[in-house]
Structure formats: C-alpha cells, structure tokens
Amino acid sequence: MSKEKFPSEKNLDEKETASTPEAAKKKATEDKKATEDKKATEDKEAKKDNHDEKLAKEIADLKDKNKELEDKYLRSEAEIQNMQNRYSKERAQLIKYESQSLAKDILPAVDNLERALSVEADDDVSKQLKKGVKMTLDSLTKALKDHGIVEIEAEDVKFDPTLHQAVQTVVAENDDQKDHVVQVLQKGYQYKDRTLRPAMVVVAQ
Numbered sequence: 001m002s003k004e005k006f007p008s009e010k011n012l013d014e015k016e017t018a019s020t021p022e023a024a025k026k027k028a029t030e031d032k033k034a035t036e037d038k039k040a041t042e043d044k045e046a047k048k049d050n051h052d053e054k055l056a057k058e059i060a061d062l063k064d065k066n067k068e069l070e071d072k073y074l075r076s077e078a079e080i081q082n083m084q085n086r087y088s089k090e091r092a093q094l095i096k097y098e099s100q101s102l103a104k105d106i107l108p109a110v111d112n113l114e115r116a117l118s119v120e121a122d123d124d125v126s127k128q129l130k131k132g133v134k135m136t137l138d139s140l141t142k143a144l145k146d147h148g149i150v151e152i153e154a155e156d157v158k159f160d161p162t163l164h165q166a167v168q169t170v171v172a173e174n175d176d177q178k179d180h181v182v183q184v185l186q187k188g189y190q191y192k193d194r195t196l197r198p199a200m201v202v203v204a205q
Contacts, residue, residue, distance in 0.1 A: 100191055103149045106140070107189060107197060113137040114187075144189075152188035154181050154199040163188060165198040172204035180204055 113133055121127040144150075152163050159166060159179050167185060172178040181201040188199025 099147050099149070100194070100196065103144065103147070103189070103191055103196055106144065110137065110140060110144075111186065113140070148192045149196060150190055152190055152195070152199045154184045154188060154201050157181055159201070159203045163190075163195055163198055164201045164203075166203045167200050168202040169205045170202055177204045 113136060116133045117130060117137065119130075121130045154164055157180065159181055164181060165188075170182060172180075180203070181199075182204045183202040184199055185202065186200035189196045
C-alpha cells in the first residue's frame, strides 16, 4: 500500500516549488511580457487614434479645398455665361445696325438729288435730265426704306428734341402753332429705332 501525503504536506511542497528561483524568474518573465504586451497594445491604440485624427483632418482639408474649387468653378462659369451674353447682345446690335454707317454716307447724296430736282427745267433736255434724277432718287429712297431707313415726319408736327433739331424759332401765329415745326430746312432720317439724323427745323414759339 502506497503512502499518500497528507493535505498539509502537499500544500507545503507546492509552496516550496512556487518559491524556487526558476519559478520566480518565470513569473517575472511572464509579468514583464504581460506589461510589454499591454504597453504595445496601448501604443498601437494611441497610434491608431493619432492616425484616425490625422485622417479626419486630411478629409476636412480636402472638403474645404473641394468647396473652394467648386466656388471658383461656379464663379468662372457665371463669368463665362455673362461674357457670352454680352457678346451675343453686342453681335445682335451690330447685325441690327450694320447699315448705319453706309446710310449716313448716302444721305448727303439724297440731299443733292433733292436739290437738283428743286431747280426749274425750261427745255426738253433739262426735263429729261430731271426725270433721270427723279428716277435715281426714287430708287435710292426705296433701297433705304427696304433697309429700315425712313424720313422723319417733321412738317407741322409737335417739336420733338429726339427727332428734330431746332436751328431757328419764329413767333407763332396762334396757340395751336406753338411748339410746332413750321419749316423743314433739312430732312431727318430714322434707322429702325434710332435717329440716324435729326431733321433741321424752324419752330414756332
């Protein structure tokens, strides 16, 4: 029959074993490793937190930069649109009034032809010549009218400073004649909605 140890003896042997130098060294090594592992875990978490914070800052900076670029793009787009609108408007104006300069140059010729017609024709040659001048003037007047150039109404109408240029005034014969044109010294012309040349007139006051 084998001899078994009493509980008190067993506990005494375990206590003696645990207190040996090898056991103490092993326990110290395990404690050190546990401490190192804990520190490593804490460092890892700290690095992760730092990385997350840095990443969040980079995302915020990128969002701000993206917003700034978007604002610049919208402003540029609006500026381009405004330039296109101005260009379209200016082009439309140029097209609308493209014949203005030519018309101004032609008007003196019209004036000369009208003066030629005001001269009396005494013989057949003069009458034929006058007839030719009249045909030329009619053709020229029609061409001007086809391009939107028409004579400004002036005789016996109320004076309008946007259409008429008063170069002389006379005393009105009655109240109805006041501020009205009584004589046209030079015809005026309108080009579409613009006054190409105001009529030179005499106004009753």
